Amino acid sequence: MANSVERRNLEPWQDPRAMPYVRIDHVTKKFNDIYAVDDVTLDIYQGEFFSLLGSSGCGKSTLLRLMAGLERPTAGRIYIDGMDVTDMPAYSRPVNMMFQSYALFPHMTVEQNVEFGLKQDRLSRQERAERVSDMLTLLQIGELRKRKPDQLSGGQRQRVALARTLAKHPKLLLLDEPLGALDKRLRESAQFELVNLQERIGITFVTVTHDQEEAMTMSTRIAVMDAGRILQVDTPTAIYEYPEYRFVADFIGLVNLFEGRVVENEGDQVVIESTVGRRLRLRDLRPHAIGAPVTVAIRPEKLSICETYQEDGVNQIKGVVEDIAYLGDVSIYRVRVSPAMLVEMTLTNVQPRTEQVLTWGQEVAMEWSPTSGVVLTE
Amino acid sequence: MHKLLAKLRLRDRHLARLVNIGAPYLWLGLFFLLPFAIVLHISLAETALAQPPYTSLWEWVDDGILQIRLNLQNFSTVFHDELYLAAFLNSLGVALVGTVLCLLIGYPMAYAIATAPERWRVVLLMLIILPFWTSFLIRVYAWISILKPNGLLNHLLMGLGVIDAPLTLLHTQTAIYIGVVYSYLPFMILPLYANLTRLDFSLLEAAADLGCRPFKAFLKVTLPLSLPGLVAGSMLVFIPVVGEFVIPDLLGGPDNLMIGNMLWTEFFGNKDWPLAAALTLSLLGLLVAPFVLMQRLERRIEGEPS
Amino acid sequence: MPKFNALHLVLPAVWVGLLSTIAPVHAEETVHLYNWNDYFAENTLEEFQKKTGIRPVLDLYDNNDVLEAKLFAGSSGYDVVFPTARPFGARQIKAGLYQPLDKSKLPGLDQLDPAVMASLKELDPDNAHLVPYLLGTTGLGINVAKVKAALGPDAAIDTWAILFDPAQAAKLKSCGISILDDATEAFAAALAWLGKDPNSRVSDDLDAAAKALKDARKSIRYFHSSQYISDLANGDLCVAHGYSGDILQARSRAEEAAKGVTVSFQIPREGAVLATDVVAIPKDAPNPAAAHAFIAYLLEPAVIADITNHVKYANANPAATPLVAEAVRTDPGIYPTEAVRQKFIVLKTPSDKQLRDLNRRWTRIKAER
Known part of the structure; x- marks a missing residue:
């Protein structure tokens, strides 16, 4: 019995009674006449480390931006935590995103970057200071607090970007190619760090990646995308051992x-x-x-x-x-x-x-x- | 023979380096320091009914004594006569308002062009630059026929029934601002455009993602990042407008008292070249000093250890 | 006579361009002229080149101050210039900017009006440097219909009161008054209206004149020295203090446009400034021989008569008078009657200090300070 409960927690998608945290319901996004996202339906559960995997131009980033509210779907609805957020602008969504380029504000220090999101919520000065220093400690970048982004290395920037998105304590964190700008050695250690971090703070991660190894290492589940559609959603093992499409089999390993x-x-x-x-x-x-x-x-x-x-x-x-x-x-x-x-x-x-x-x-x-x-x- | 050639080549290389380093200094010397020295020289002289209409600063008196006469009267006149001060303040005021107007109009335009689809940008930029192909004077003259009581604008407004009697637009302070904004707007737009096209729009998305509404994101992100373009544009408008002569002369009312017109009167009306030169130098000093200070300050802020 | 008009800074280039396209390319003798805008007849220069083979190159100014600044700076490159005798010509002679004329090369010189020559001798002993060119007055350009509508049908319009009587000026404010942007002219007019010596440099007189100008200031649309020409012709102004030739030009333009604007030139009964524009050769003229040839050409009665017909200024050559068109010759605005001549004001050259004082007062009046 205990075993079964545990299994349900680790693999909520196996549990028919589990409520998805993010529900993407027949969402389509067209740019002019091109379908970037083509009738995608997807459920993501609380606590998951979910990866959208595909080659460039497959629509994975667009799907992520749709969740963040940076794009509006042409058709379909998006629900987060049971709430229809389809028409909610990015600044109101309880979601934070880490950009591929990190998009750190170049005119602000590390500290100011991390504090930026907190200033938008009406938090007291003291509360903000506490959260900033928590975040800087969590990501071990305390000594960089007074630096500007152009004085940081790639790995340091990634940490600052992560600190900035996490500072707001989002329920859902979206990461667009979070490790894409790092060199290979750094990337491997960062993969494990990211997973550890996610397990420690327990929030839902959705990442976009084109790197199948990265997706295999980090994810609870992977959605393989091609030409705007999701081909297969499964655990890394199932994706590898039991691909359902030639494309999936070919793409992974x-x-x-x-x-x-x-x-x-x-x-x-x-x-x-x-x-x-x-x-x-x-x-x-x-x-x-x-x-x-x-x-x-x-x-x-x-x-x-x-x-x-x-x-x-x-x-x-x-x-x-x-x-x-x-x-x-x-x-x-x-x-x-x-x-x-x-x-x-x-x-x-x-x-x-x-x-x-x-x-x-x-x-x-x-x-x-x-x-x-x-x-x-x- | 070889040694000689090598020597020559070495000398050539030295020469080339000298030219490379020297060229900017030569430029500066020829086109800034030399004229500056001439103006300074005139400002210390006295007027004379002669050609040129000022006295020489030095004179050989007998027994090999060089006598130098420096006339500081002109500078004291400039700083003690409240009329010059009034003209200077008025010029600063006009330049300030003109710059702010250019900024308020030019910023949204530059932003719109910078965010327009690529194929439209060239066209829109052309539209900004195109008026430059007509002489500045002709364009200011065109405004006379637009603004005058019997002019196009009054005809249009009366034809539309907006007004019953012609508005007095020409020869007013408003006309000066119209002329200034019209003539100097491109100088505001172009540096701002150059700056804004380099703006990373994912920063605005990041701001939105962090809970920032669009207008606040503009204030917190776009505006501070476009500050260099904004400062460049403002300086390109402010500095020439302070010394502007043609626009206030043609479009301004009789009460426009600008430093450019004062210079004209001193130089042409009073034939007082020394005073005109002293006025120019004082203007230069009063204009340049704040900018130098600002730059120093900026450098100090940037150079601050992290 | 007229003052600054920025457009004319552009015009010289246009003119030079035009002339150089007409002229053959090979190096030939040239004479460089620096004259007021619209101050020759249409074919004056063309005929001169046909006659002498010397190619004239013309630059234009609309302001004595601009000419004077160039002369004082030296090496202007001009052979013939056309300053106003008082106060400019006088001062320029004192500064030694002109070379004495070689009268043997100017055969028409002795035909000129002895009265004019005598008056010039006061500033140019022996008429050594200056030859009179054209004569004009400073008066009022009036849009008759509008002024009568504002002041009543019987109102006198040949008086400075239109400008300086605050009650009258106020009535004309909305239809537009302009005053020349020239301290000497403006003060002379105000002093004449006050019944004082127009050349007075006495502080009390100047204070009174300044007060009159300040009072008028409230009703004045602008101070400018050439813009009134087109505004008067278009009906955008109803009173302009200006130069006779310019106002008469505005009158012709209004007639040509036939839009019902009638401009009249009035010489105020209190007195008006008489100006003599002269011809002179700068000391450093590159081609004095050609300059003499050009002046000799201007002394020909037919040539100067043609110019008078065109520019509506009288000349100082009695032999030319019969050749001047009837309408021009009998126009009292151009050839004033003897009675009017009696009241002409001949300006005296102010000293540097007086000039500065005058200009300073003028700046304050304009700026309302």
Whole structure:
């Protein structure tokens, strides 16, 4: 019982009785004739670290700006905490946003920047001072309080921007590419910091990112967007293991995509004849029409070297190693299986590199289990 | 031979550097310090019925004695005669009001142009600059025929039935302000425009996001950030208007007492070049001193350790 | 005569441009003239070039002060200039700005009106530097219909009272009064109205004149020395204190426009300033020979008669009078009757101190201080 309660708290979207904190209801935003956001419906729950993931121009930033009130939807409604905020201007919404450029006021000191939002609420001077110093302490930028933004490094600016948005104690924090302006090393540590911060203060975060690794690391759930639409909303694990669309599978991590047609439904499995001439068998509960075109997605780390290769073997494929990418812990092998197709296989480097099993030009047979791939129809 | 060439080349390089550094100083010397020295020289002389109409400052008296006569009377006249002070204050007043009017009209215009769609900006800027293609004097004259009792504006207003009798517009203080605003507005708009196009509009979004209403966001963010453009524009309007002569002469009423007209009277009417020169220098001093002070102050604020 | 008019700072460039397009490109003899605006006949310069082959280059001014400033600064580059004899010509001779004329090159000189020559001798002994050019008076330009409507049909209009009687001036305020922006002229008019010596520099007299001007000031639309020409012609002004030629020009323009505006030039019965404009050669003139040729040309009766016809100022050449058009010759505004001439005021040259005092008083009057 205790276990079930806990699970409900961690994954409120699994609970049919949970009230979404943000509800986006059939929202469309058109710029001239272009659909930036196309009929999006989405629920985000209290305490979530929710990521909107997609390539640039997919509409993720517009969706965020719609939540902030910086854009008005062409159609649809937006609710925050049960209240219809569709027509509420940005300055009245109980929401704060951290801009990609940070948008720090260049003519104000760090302290004044952080205090800016508080001055808009009628807080006493003392209360404001307390909150500012709390925020500066929280983000460890106390010693920068008298500096102007142009005297700060990228990482310091990010902290100031975060302090400024958090100072107002918003219920919902929107972050537009929060780590985009940081260099790679800084970004990785900042990811963990951001997650820790969110867990500590317990407010709902919605971030926009184009970096799938960042989304995977930080999020409770990810919404993958393409061309103004949300394709899939799920936990990072589900997005990775069970993508529902070719686009999603392709966008997140490395994947081998086999085109083919359904030959047979066999209980909880489906048999597919692939275009490279091999038969694939995968676990899939949906009944597929015979001859229907499908795509099979198999992650490179799910492949292994096949000791028992057969000419008509199922879930087996043979080719020549064309390329090896040595990443230290693992190596990625690119295997030419047909003139038109390369298959990628990741192997853990158990042995030192000099004693590796495979080398360039070597013929290799690979196999996988029916449960380690997904059948995609779209 | 090679050594000689190298030497020559070295000398050339020195020369080039000298020219590079010297050019701005030469410019300053030729077009500011030299005229300034001439004016200063005249201001210390006495009037004379001669060509040129002032005395020489120095004279060789016998036995190799150089006698220098400096006449400080002119400066004392300038500072002791309340008429000059009145003219100066009036000029400052006109310049101040004119600058404020230009600012009130020019700021929204500059803002509108800066925020207009890209393809419109060029057109709108052209419309601001276009009047410059006509001579300044002709344009001020055009205002005479617009403002005079029998002029276009009065005809229009009477035709529309707004007024029954012609308004007295020409030769009033109002006409001076119309002329000043019309002539100097572009000098306010252009620096402001240049400043406002560089404004990061995400700052305004950030302000709105932090709970700031649009007007307050303007006051707290846009206005302070456009201060350099605002100061540049105001100086470009204020300084020339203080010394403005043509507009008050053509559009102003008989009671306009501006320093430009006083200078005209001293120079042309009284043929008192020394006094005119002293007046010019005093004007320069009174105008430049506040700006220098302001700049010093600004630098001190900026240089403040964080 | 007239004072500053900023447009005329632009005009010289236009003129020079025009003339240089007409003239051939090759280097030829030129004579540089600096004259009042509208102070030649239309073809005066063209005919001179045809006759002598010397190309005239004309710059314009509308203010003696501007001319004087250029002469005092030196190296003006002009060969022939046209100052008003009093007080400007007189002062300029004292400052040694002019070169003596070579009378052998000016054959028409002895035909000139002996009375005018004699009067000029007072400031230019032996008539060594100055040749009289045109004569004008300073009087009143009146929009007859409007003034009569305001003051009554029987009101006298040939009097300074129109300007200086506060009751009359107040009635004319709304239809517009202008006074020349020239201290000497304004004080001379006010002193004449007060019945005092127009050349008086006595403090009491000047105080009285200043008071008269200050009283009038309330009803005056502007002080300006050339703007009244067009305003008078358009009916925007009903009384203008101005130069005879300018007012008569306004009269012609009003006639041409035929909009029912009738302008009349009046020489006030209390007396009016008579001005003689003269021709002179600056000391540093680049081409004195050409300057003499041009002056000799102006001394030809036919030439000066043509100019009088055009600019409506009388000349000092009796031989030219028969050649002047009948309408001009008989216009008492241009060729005043003997009775009127008796009351003409001839200005004396003020000393520097007097001039400064006068200008200072004038500035205060204008600024109402």
